Amino acid sequence: MIRACSLRTTIASAALLTMAPTLSGCAHSGNPDSYSAVKSSSAPLFEQSVDKIKQDLEARMKTGVPVPVPIDAGGGYTHEQHKQNAKTIYEAGMLYELTSDERYRELATSILRDYSALYPELGLHPQRKEQTPGKLFWQSLNEAVWLVYAIQGYEAIRADLDTGTRAEIESGVIRPMADFLSEGQPQTFDRIHNHGTWAAAAVGMTGYVLEEDTWVNQALLGLDQSGDAGFLRQLDELFSPDGYYAEGPYYQRYALMPFVLFAQAIQENDPERDIFRYRDGVLLKAAYATVQQSYAGRFFPINDAIREKGLNTVELKYALAIVYDLTGDSSLLDVVSMQDSVVPTHEGEALARDLSLGLTTPFPFKSSLLRDGSNGDQGALAILRAGDARGAAVVFKPTSQGLGHGHFDRLGFLYYDDGHEVVADYGAARFLNVEPKNGGRYLPENETWAKQTIAHNTLVVDQESQFGGDWETGQNYAPHVIAYETVNGIQLTAAELDTAYEGVSLQRLLALVPQPDGGQYIVDIVRARSDTQHTYDLPVHFKGQLIETGFKLDHATSQLTPFGTANGYQHLWQKAVSQPLTTLSDLSWLIEDQFYTLSFAASTPTTAFLTELGANDPNNNLRREQALVLRSKADSIDFFSVYERHGRYDNDEEVTVFPGSSVENIYQTSDNGVSVYMVTTKTGDNIVFAFAEDTSAELKHVIDIDGISVEWTGPVYAYIQSST
Known part of the structure; x- marks a missing residue:
């Protein structure tokens, strides 16, 4: 059953919403007072974010939005233009919901109609990857990302389009792209990998909007709908019980966006699945784990990671908005305060409003x-x-x-x-x-x-x-x-x-x-x-x-x-x-x-x-x-x-304090199958570690350290022996 506002929900389940504030309902494009409500919502970060999008869209409406024939690989002009166009469709749809300004609907419609004329004429991309080629892009991953953005923007304007325009857009680009990403790319669609996640989210969200149950079921369960692939299998295999993502935090934040966006659509359309409680709430755990895997705003750069990526990424902005909507956890506002904008949705508005109300509590960065x-x-x-x-x-x-x-x-x-x-x-x-x-x-x-x-x-x-x-x-x-x-x-x-x-x-x-x-x-x-x-x-x-x-x-x-x-x-x-x-x-x-x-x-x-x-x-x-x-x-x-x-170096005062190391000595001994490592500081304290050769968890050890009998169970033991 497809419901109004079928991709986003702002109604949290009672089981998750123990701390959440009262939030606005699902936005609808026909509400003429919606943007004035935003402007009076005491949510300056949201207002700034929306105003920035408005300025960008105004500029694009003046200059026109090109829809070029694909030529370039990643980073080239056509690649970047098509990426930007998907976001423009999305942003225009969101602003149409917020303001009812028909210019935004017309902008999104115009771009989608251009794609409906272009897409049927495309073969595989000229710079294609051998294993995962796209049509608009050199790899189908980017095609899936394009559709995730575009289908949300299209949904926001779809109810106010005439039947002919709908048919033109859907038959020209939306349906062919969903077909290409699913039946046309089985090796990617059924892959347990972030590429597969984006493809499943794109096709599943499209299925909800166009009321195509087959696409929804394929997205959830794999092309053959057996459950051996698809979104649920990805939730089973790609995340640990603690929400750690197999490829590390850089790809965790990237995959988090399609996971939470598609989950939000599932929650709205199939609430009986209780998707945010699936596997003991693994998606919520994943969002928190992503934040924990950062320091000073940057993700730990383990595995294939771009070191500059951090908490200000757009994927995490979407995730935090949705998770805050579900939980009302005020510590998430602390993370949002490190970001320069919020997403242009009612969940983003709620974040910004509560941030401005001073409801923030410190995020518990912890061991x-x-x-x-x-x-x-x-x-x-x-x-x-x-x-x-x-x-x-x-x-x-x-x-x-x-x-x-x-x-x-x-x-x-x-x-x-x-x-x-x-x-x-x-x-x-x-x-x-x-x-x-x-x-x-x-x-x-x-x-x-x-x-x-x-x-x-x-x-x-x-x-x-x-x-x-x-x-x-x-x-x-x-x-x-x-x-x-x-x-x-x-x-x-x-x-x-x-x-x-x-x-x-x-x-x-x-x-x-x-x-x-x-x-x-x-x-x-x-x-x-x-x-x-x-x-x-x-x-x-x-x-x-x-x-x-x-x-x-x-x-x-x-x-x-x-x-x-x-x-x-x-x-x-x-x-x-x-x-x-x-x-x-x-x-x-x-x-x-x-x-x-x-x-x-x-x-x-x-x-x-x-x-x-x-x-x-x-x-x-x-x-x-x-x-x-x-x-x-x-x-x-x-x-x-x-x-x-230790010490300090003060350029302003031209003061340098360089006491050097406080370690007097470090040495190693052994006793009864246990290596003992000792740090002696210049104050006379001893820091002692006992590390057994046999690392069995149940094994009991008794050793002598400088005349002191030490007893414990397990592979390691540690203590500080003070000089005082």
Whole structure:
């Protein structure tokens, strides 16, 4: 049954709306007072957003909206014009609902009629992707995005169009495109992937508007309507029980928009499905998980991620508007306050109104363990946080591979502090929609550098990438999270993986340890166990300006040579090298007004290298970034590191305070099958970690540490021994 306003609902289910304010009903194009109500709604952010759209549409109405024959790939003129046209159809429809100004209806109608004349004449795009070609666009993904926007705009004006115009638009572009995206693209439509999500949403939303039950059922259940594919299967497989998306936060925010928009249409048209409570409310969890996977407004750049993407993306704006409508959670207003606009819907109006009324409460950025895999058994993304939203944060990645967009970085880590990246991930090698850079597509260096293990902060064995650089092999194996807990005031997490390299077991423990002055130590223990000798490299991709090293380096002053020949090493210049280090060493750098020091040691002699990205990069596709690489040859090894922030650098007052590291010593011992790692600070405090070789959760341990008997159950234990 198709209802009025069939794609959007502002009536939340009672089960979800425990905190929601009273919201306006479904908008209708025939309400002459609707825009005046908006103007008096005390929602300035909404008014600003609508006024900006009005200005843009006025300009397009004056100049005309071209509908060119498709020629260009991503980033080219025709590609960008068709993208903009879909948004123009959508925005004109939304403003018609809000204002009843017929000019907006006429604008959307005119563009759609132009497409109804063009689309039937198109074959596959001249720059098409081999596997997923489109007609308007080089890949069918963009075609699905176009239809998601356009069908919403069309629905807003459809009731006020004459029968002939409806037939012209629907037979010329809407129906043929829905057919093309479904029956014409079965390999994409039935794919469990974000491309499949967009296609299902486009076809399903079109089905609701045009009252085509077959399209709706195919979108929900797959082309054969068996349930082996389609929207519901994607909800089952692409999200974990905690709302973590298999490909990581960059693609999670991208896929979130079709998920929530189609779910909203399902809720309106088939409320008995109770779609927002499907799988224990996994879509709502996904929206919150997307926000949690950010720091200082930017998403964690893991896997194929454009590093600049963050909470201000349009996809999240739609998601937050819909989720707020369903839940009334005032902490979401805190996230909206970080955005520069809201969507031009009544849900967006409610967000902006409540934001202006001062109903905001802080969003709870918190330590989280987001399980991976549809059943939550494929590892997890662990986030440790201290303090407020700009406080210290550690991201630990014992996740699944992440499908084809995944990187070979299991057990990798990121470190944030004071609103900045301190130890960073490269993200993707791509200039999105910049046509001169490979047509805006992923660059060759995404494969040769960005995905490789050396490009991440995780252990590399024998200068090879995990799983031999084969993502399909990697997809078959997941790390095992062996700890995520707070022990004696120390937040810690640990995981292990024994399938990334044949004959080598990898383990890592990361911890946030509170300092007496209110700061945090970041403690990092990386272990490899093998019966044969290997070369182990531990890269640290640090941000900022190198200040000093506590060890001597021989610098390349006349000629640079690549650090290796393959697996990403060929893109690193070797800039400096140390002699083998056998005692505590350190390296310090400056980020804006804060100093950071990494203190480190290893169980075997270790050589330190300073590297810079940019070798074998004739097209200047790579950023010039630096790294410290610690290298050792052994059968088994333990790397023990401590990060800390200290001092300050005041440009205005020309004051520098550089006390250096507060770590006096770090060392390792063992007892009864347990390795003990101890950090001694200059105040005499000892920070102690016990990490068992046998990581069984049920195993009890009793060991002696400096004459003190310590007893616990499980693989890890930690405590602080104060000097006072």
